[in-house]
Amino acid sequence: MKRLWRERRTSNLPLDQSGVWRFREFIPFLNDERHVVTLREGNTPLLDAPRAAAYAGLDRLVFKHQGFNPTGSFKDNGMSAGAAQAMRLGMKRVACVSTGNTSASMAAYAAAAGLQPIVFIPHGNISYGKLAQALEYGARTLQVEANFDQILALVRALAERLGIYLLNSINPFRIEGQKTILVELMDQRDWAPPDWIVLPGGALGNTSAFGKALREMYEWKLINKMPRLAVVQAEGAAPFHALMRSLDRSRLTPVENPETLATAIRIGDPVSWPKALREVLATRGAVTKVSEQEIADAKAQIGACGIGCEPASAATLAGIRKLRAGGVISQSADVVAVLTGNLLKDPDYIYRYHTGQLQTPSGVAIQSTFANQPAVVPNDADQIARLLSE
Numbered sequence: 001m002k003r004l005w006r007e008r009r010t011s012n013l014p015l016d017q018s019g020v021w022r023f024r025e026f027i028p029f030l031n032d033e034r035h036v037v038t039l040r041e042g043n044t045p046l047l048d049a050p051r052a053a054a055y056a057g058l059d060r061l062v063f064k065h066q067g068f069n070p071t072g073s074f075k076d077n078g079m080s081a082g083a084a085q086a087m088r089l090g091m092k093r094v095a096c097v098s099t100g101n102t103s104a105s106m107a108a109y110a111a112a113a114g115l116q117p118i119v120f121i122p123h124g125n126i127s128y129g130k131l132a133q134a135l136e137y138g139a140r141t142l143q144v145e146a147n148f149d150q151i152l153a154l155v156r157a158l159a160e161r162l163g164i165y166l167l168n169s170i171n172p173f174r175i176e177g178q179k180t181i182l183v184e185l186m187d188q189r190d191w192a193p194p195d196w197i198v199l200p201g202g203a204l205g206n207t208s209a210f211g212k213a214l215r216e217m218y219e220w221k222l223i224n225k226m227p228r229l230a231v232v233q234a235e236g237a238a239p240f241h242a243l244m245r246s247l248d249r250s251r252l253t254p255v256e257n258p259e260t261l262a263t264a265i266r267i268g269d270p271v272s273w274p275k276a277l278r279e280v281l282a283t284r285g286a287v288t289k290v291s292e293q294e295i296a297d298a299k300a301q302i303g304a305c306g307i308g309c310e311p312a313s314a315a316t317l318a319g320i321r322k323l324r325a326g327g328v329i330s331q332s333a334d335v336v337a338v339l340t341g342n343l344l345k346d347p348d349y350i351y352r353y354h355t356g357q358l359q360t361p362s363g364v365a366i367q368s369t370f371a372n373q374p375a376v377v378p379n380d381a382d383q384i385a386r387l388l389s390e
């Protein structure tokens with residue numbers, strides 16, 4: 001699909017050519033090439049991770065690493081489509097509320113398209129890597145003294161008043177673009193669906209996009225089976241997990257003060273929960289939650305595979321381990337976990353973990369189970385040789 005998309009942009013293939021027709025059905029609003037905004041997102045790799053598989057109790061585990069995207073997260077697929085829609089509408093300014101990755105991605109795509117990006121982020125609660133991206137790509141950056149949920153409510157009202165185009169995950173065009181992650185995944189697997197697709201859950205836009213992609217591919221007979229979606233939340237920000245366990249699923253009870261070191265998913269009132277609920281049920285999926293300790297250790301295991309990811313992404317491996325232990329996922333299951341963000345998004349977290357300084361938001365020490373302590377050594381060949389021969 002990605003390949004066809006590229007062909008469509010670089011050549012004049014006839015529209016009735018079957019693949020192109022399919023693409024046009026899949027992202028129907030992108031009917032004018034002049035509106036396409038791209039930084040060559042997509043084509044992210046599938047990475048076999050035997051060590052992580054063993055850690056989770058699986059025979060085999062494959063990561064689809066969205067951290068290989070131009071701004072280092074899964075947001076780029078959707079942002080390409082969202083920015084294109086902003087161009088279609090002739091908007092000049094685009095805005096988003098973000099825990100960091102959306103703002104980095106939006107800033108880059110807006111800059112590429114010649115739009116002015118405005119980002120609203122929770123002051124003190126996004127990683128420096130992501131904040132740095134927004135600044136470097138030229139976004140007007142407002143650090144609001146509130147959490148993600150509060151800022152989203154504020155900005156939804158403000159966007160209308162100021163005539164700014166809002167590129168949050170509630171924007172349906174971004175969801176359409178995000179579907180391509182799974183189309184690409186199936187294409188890479190020769191359209192053989194896995195048993196499970198595992199992803200972290202925050203605002204739940206990605207869960208709704210993945211579910212929609214699966215339903216459409218199934219309806220069009222591109223795949224012959226629906227993989228099951230497993231959504232993993234951080235324990236301190238797990239309203240969707242609570243909803244799934246509740247007898248009354250007609251209302252989500254927001255978490256007032258969500259807390260997790262996986263700041264990307266520090267969200268207590270996920271806007272896309274109704275769609276995500278429908279998709280998880282449609283795929284006979286599962287929702288689980290994991291502790292700060294479990295995220296930290298799973299993250300170190302993904303790092304030890306030579307792969308690495310940011311904390312929110314590591315919730316996938318922690319969640320698989322839990323679902324495996326609970327017998328929900330079987331040992332021989334064919335599992336793909338989507339790593340949503342690049343390792344370098346949050347180096348501070350990594351340094352603290354490996355040096356035994358990581359603490360939960362409430363100040364409880366996190367055990368550095370798989371610590372890899374750096375050593376300070378004198379400028380002395382003999383001493384260094386002695387140390388390395390131990």
Ligand code: F0G
Nearest residue numbers: 098099101102202203204205206264340
């Ligand atoms: N993983 C990462 C690295 C994220 O940045 C996010 C969300 C998620 C997972 C969760 O995805 O919200 O679709 O359920 N980040 C958003 C942002 C909220 O503003 O960057 P979701």
